[in-house]
Amino acid sequence: MDISFWGFMMGLLLLLIPCYYLNxxxxxxxxxxxxxxxxxxxQLFLIAIYLEYLFKWNNAWINLLWVVVMTVVAALTxxxxxxxxxxxxxxxxxxxxxxSVLFIALYFIGCVVQMSDLFDARYFVPISGMxxxxxxxxxxxxxxxxxxxxKRESNFYRYQLGNGATFQEALRPxxxxxxxxxxxxxxxxxxxxxxxxxxxxxxxxxxxGSSPSxxxxxxxxxxxxxxxxxxxSVLITLWATRRKAFDTNGxxxxxx
Numbered sequence: 262m263d264i265s266f267w268g269f270m271m272g273l274l275l276l277l278i279p280c281y282y283l284n285x286x287x288x289x290x291x292x293x294x295x296x297x298x299x300x301x302x303x304q305l306f307l308i309a310i311y312l313e314y315l316f317k318w319n320n321a322w323i324n325l326l327w328v329v330v331m332t333v334v335a336a337l338t339x340x341x342x343x344x345x346x347x348x349x350x351x352x353x354x355x356x357x358x359x360x361s362v363l364f365i366a367l368y369f370i371g372c373v374v375q376m377s378d379l380f381d382a383r384y385f386v387p388i389s390g391m392x393x394x395x396x397x398x399x400x401x402x403x404x405x406x407x408x409x410x411x412k413r414e415s416n417f418y419r420y421q422l423g424n425g426a427t428f429q430e431a432l433r434p435x436x437x438x439x440x441x442x443x444x445x446x447x448x449x450x451x452x453x454x455x456x457x458x459x460x461x462x463x464x465x466x467x468x469x470g471s472s473p474s475x476x477x478x479x480x481x482x483x484x485x486x487x488x489x490x491x492x493x494s495v496l497i498t499l500w501a502t503r504r505k506a507f508d509t510n511g512x513x514x515x516x517x
Contacts, residue, residue: 276294276295276298279294280294280295312382312386315327315382315386316382316383318382319381319382319383321378321380324380324381324382324385324386325380327386328362328363328366328385328386328389328390328393329359331389331390331393332355332358332359332362332393333355335358335393335394335396335397336351336354336355336358337351338397339354339397339400339401339404340354342401342405343401343404343405343408345404345408345502345517346516346517349505349506349514349516349517350502350505350506350517353498353501353502353504353505354400354498354501354502356497356501357494357497357498357500357501358393358396358400358494358498360493360494360497361392361396361490361491361493361494361497362389362392362393362396362490362494363389364490364493365392365486365489365490365493366385366388366389366392366486366490367379367385368486369388369482369483369486370384370385370388373482373486388483388486391462391483391487392486392487392490395447395487395490395491396490396491396494398491399443399444399447399491399492399494399495400443400491400494400495400498402439402442402443403439403440403442403443403495403498403499404439404498404499404502406435406438406439406442406443407435407436407438407439407499408506408513408517410435410438410439411432411435411513412513414435415513418431418435419512422511428507428511431511432503436499439495439499440492440495443491443495444488444491444492447487447488447491451484451488454480454484460480460484462476462479462480462483463476463477463479463480466479466480
């Protein structure tokens with residue numbers, strides 16, 4: 262069932278509740294909230310128009326190009342949010358994201374859904390976008406935790422290197438913290454899924470008319486694909502970026 266114009270406007274009124282309390286407690290987030298919501302609405306409506314043509318053309322090269330564009334934007338967003346050097350780390354992050362998205366998305370479409378056309382627009386673009394969105398969140402947390410931890414605990418890190426630890430051994434505690442903080446929320450979400458919340462993909466399919474059994478199978482498979490792709494991307498991103506972030510002595514570069 263479609264949402265009417267007035268129904269859409271009624272839905273937008275819900276924004277008044279968070280805006281009121283954000284303003285009441287002087288958080289300074291009202292402007293950011295309104296800008297973020299406005300950008301989301303404009304971007305999604307433009308994407309809806311674009312996807313109409315994308316699905317109509319259903320050209321593998323155009324679909325692949327669109328996923329590459331999304332990946333570039335995601336990599337830039339991660340580096341902007343973590344305030345890390347784009348000039349040094351953009352290519353490593355982009356390569357890690359692109360490999361993770363394409364590997365998991367194509368595996369999902371080919372082996373799980375078993376589509377003959379791996380680049381079919383109705384599957385390849387939405388699944389890649391869903392995977393990429395979760396990769397973005399996981400990498401923002403991981404990169405923040407990893408590099409801020411090394412900077413904050415620089416004496417401990419240097420102490421390990423000075424006492425004979427290899428570069429890999431000195432980094433291991435920071436890698437562990439990055440993985441724990443990145444994936445604890447996802448594991449918690451999976452633990453209570455179906456009991457505490459009905460996830461978005463499943464809910465969307467139910468509203469679209471799919472049977473509960475079909476919606477549940479897609480949700481389970483997508484959650485596993487998202488978890489696997491996020492972990493792969495975080496590991497590759499940390500491995501690839503640290504090759505640029507540290508000097509030959511194993512110390513973090515000031516330019517990072």
